[in-house]
Amino acid sequence: xxxxxxxxxxxxxxxxxxxxxxxxxxxxxxxxxxxxxxxxxxxxxxxxxxxxxxxxxxxxxxxxxxxxxxxxxxxxxxxxxxxxxxxxxxxxxxxxxxxxxxxxxxxxxxxx
Amino acid sequence: xxxxxxxxxxxxxxxxxxxxxxxxxxxxxxxxxxxxxxxxxxxxxxxxxxxxxxxxxxxxxxxxxxxxxxxxxxxxxxxxxxxxxxxxxxxxxxxxxxxxxxxxxxxxxxxxxxxx
Numbered sequence: 638x639x640x641x642x643x644x645x646x647x648x649x650x651x652x653x654x655x656x657x658x659x660x661x662x663x664x665x666x667x668x669x670x671x672x673x674x675x676x677x678x679x680x681x682x683x684x685x686x687x688x689x690x691x692x693x694x695x696x697x698x699x700x701x702x703x704x705x706x707x708x709x710x711x712x713x714x715x716x717x718x719x720x721x722x723x724x725x726x727x728x729x730x731x732x733x734x735x736x737x738x739x740x741x742x743x744x745x746x747x748x749x
Numbered sequence: 750x751x752x753x754x755x756x757x758x759x760x761x762x763x764x765x766x767x768x769x770x771x772x773x774x775x776x777x778x779x780x781x782x783x784x785x786x787x788x789x790x791x792x793x794x795x796x797x798x799x800x801x802x803x804x805x806x807x808x809x810x811x812x813x814x815x816x817x818x819x820x821x822x823x824x825x826x827x828x829x830x831x832x833x834x835x836x837x838x839x840x841x842x843x844x845x846x847x848x849x850x851x852x853x854x855x856x857x858x859x860x861x862x863x864x865x
Contacts, residue, residue, distance in 0.1 A: 671854075673856075680856040680858045681839065683855060683856075727792065735795075736785070737793070737854060739794075741792045742792055
């Protein structure tokens with residue numbers, strides 16, 4: 638059984654601030670982790686993924702995430718947010734071929 | 750470039766009526782295909798996945814069925830809608846990779862279903 642926990646339901650930041658979104662997982666096999674962004678009423682857009690190698694992975698639009706096996710975590714970060722980053726962010730875990738198991742999501746609100 | 754198209758964009762249906770939602774992927778051969786359901790304001794739950802034409806695996810039982818009649822097409826359907834079927838349905842694809850190599854999933858724009 639694989640589970641994903643996103644501890645923050647809602648995060649509020651100001652434009653130019655940094656942000657970190659937390660994700661913890663449990664999974665017994667080879668791990669594949671990813672982050673997606675969903676703007677209101679739209680489908681999901683892929684941000685970044687990790688399955689091996691360098692634990693810090695770079696994604697689109699300045700996002701990066703760091704994998705920690707010891708903490709079972711895959712936190713997402715951005716150094717300077719823009720108003721267009723306001724959205725819901727989903728962390729997901731997957732085994733091979735199967736689909737994704739998502740966390741409950743973190744809503745990010747960016748204020749000017 | 751690959752494109753993923755879902756139809757219809759939105760549906761309003763009566764309880765007990767039938768439903769058919771479609772998904773087409775262009776520009777990729779033999780993708781893995783997935784259906785997800787998202788309750789309003791909620792997370793996504795995987796419903797079905799398919800690795801090849803004619804083969805579909807069910808992940809959760811929600812009185813829905815899925816079929817893959819063509820390599821690039823994935824259909825979600827039910828004979829009788831329930832109120833609990835309301836939500837946002839997303840189709841996704843992932844390119845087949847060799848064992849141990851993972852590829853990201855790409856999602857369609859979704860279909861919003863309202864059951865009254």
